[in-house]
Amino acid sequence: MTTSTRVHNFCAGPCTLPVSVLEEVRDEILDFDGTGMSIIEASHRAAAYDAVHMNALADFRSLAAVPDDFAILFLQGGASLQFAQVPMNLLAEGETAGYVNTGTWGKKALGDAKKIADVYEAWTDPDGAFDRMPTAGEIEVRDGARYVHLTSNETIGGIRFTDLPSFDVPLVTDMSSDFLSRAIDWDTHDLVYGGAQKNLGPAGLAVVVVRRDRLSPHGRSLASYLDYASHESNDSMSNTPPMFAIYVMGKVLRWMLAEGGLSAFETRAAERASILYGAIDNSDGWYRCPVDEASRSQMNIVFHLPDKDLEKRFVAEAAEAGMVNLKGHRSVGGIRASVYNALPVDSVRTLVEFMDDFRSANG
Numbered sequence: 001m002t003t004s005t006r007v008h009n010f011c012a013g014p015c016t017l018p019v020s021v022l023e024e025v026r027d028e029i030l031d032f033d034g035t036g037m038s039i040i041e042a043s044h045r046a047a048a049y050d051a052v053h054m055n056a057l058a059d060f061r062s063l064a065a066v067p068d069d070f071a072i073l074f075l076q077g078g079a080s081l082q083f084a085q086v087p088m089n090l091l092a093e094g095e096t097a098g099y100v101n102t103g104t105w106g107k108k109a110l111g112d113a114k115k116i117a118d119v120y121e122a123w124t125d126p127d128g129a130f131d132r133m134p135t136a137g138e139i140e141v142r143d144g145a146r147y148v149h150l151t152s153n154e155t156i157g158g159i160r161f162t163d164l165p166s167f168d169v170p171l172v173t174d175m176s177s178d179f180l181s182r183a184i185d186w187d188t189h190d191l192v193y194g195g196a197q198k199n200l201g202p203a204g205l206a207v208v209v210v211r212r213d214r215l216s217p218h219g220r221s222l223a224s225y226l227d228y229a230s231h232e233s234n235d236s237m238s239n240t241p242p243m244f245a246i247y248v249m250g251k252v253l254r255w256m257l258a259e260g261g262l263s264a265f266e267t268r269a270a271e272r273a274s275i276l277y278g279a280i281d282n283s284d285g286w287y288r289c290p291v292d293e294a295s296r297s298q299m300n301i302v303f304h305l306p307d308k309d310l311e312k313r314f315v316a317e318a319a320e321a322g323m324v325n326l327k328g329h330r331s332v333g334g335i336r337a338s339v340y341n342a343l344p345v346d347s348v349r350t351l352v353e354f355m356d357d358f359r360s361a362n363g
């Protein structure tokens, strides 16, 4: 298979990956580094895997500028497990935290945390539209709250905190869908987490970055897999780690470093978003973005056409032209173009040309 057979993949997750990374994986799949086997057949205690694992940890730390007083954990269960595992680890019996309900994912995080601890909803969109992020002043921080939980980017609604708010209380942020596409302010955080499959690699891996002094025992008795401390003390190898996902993510992190690091990806994200929103805004209202301008996501760009039939044809004709996974989430409809780190800016240019042609033909 040559690269010319590849589509422009606007999938909301799992994401498109750099071709150079996929080619390396292909080249190493029968014989990793002279071991005579692939990395997924190797022992996770072997030197070959150990190097892959430790390099991925180090490269993540370097890319995200993670300070030494934070531990980086590679866990299974996706970001979804973190909805429960975060309160299990950060809240002692009787403690509380505020959860900001900004849409599908914020609501899920709140729902699962409620099953673990006595947490509260710190904000929800009063008119139920979930088309904007709240200001810091709108978020309720109760006395005694141990953290405020945010979703930096709502993947389905297509909104993001352009600037994360900060409070006297630390933040815990689900960054699944804009992970390592923007700088992270570690001073305001106790914990950041995300599934790898939106921006960093294949599914099967979540990355949790947690302030080490929050790992101290707090009275809850946790099964060892659920206890962050047991992963931290074993470099996330207390059981068999998701080796293939870590191996591929490690290659993506290397690629990101070689391409200029986090700031280069921040620039690319802004460029992709400005091209796409530009096309929407310059269409005389034919394409319409339903979210508040100040909260527009740079990763998941949602828009509507004048009617549902046109949207259906748009998705079908785009797919014929090699642009796939543009259908909006079933809960909101419309079109969603997910433009993650590894999506070339050229894919966005191709989409925008298609949008102009489609409008001329149907407008």
Ligand SMILES: *Cc1c(COP(=O)(O)O)cnc(C)c1O
Pocket (backbone or CB within 6 Å): 013, 077, 078, 079, 080, 081, 105, 151, 153, 154, 155, 174, 175, 176, 177, 195, 196, 198
């Ligand atoms: C996709 C997503 C999740 C769920 O991730 P899984 O790894 O599938 O559990 C959680 N939060 C956000 C913001 C997401 O985009």
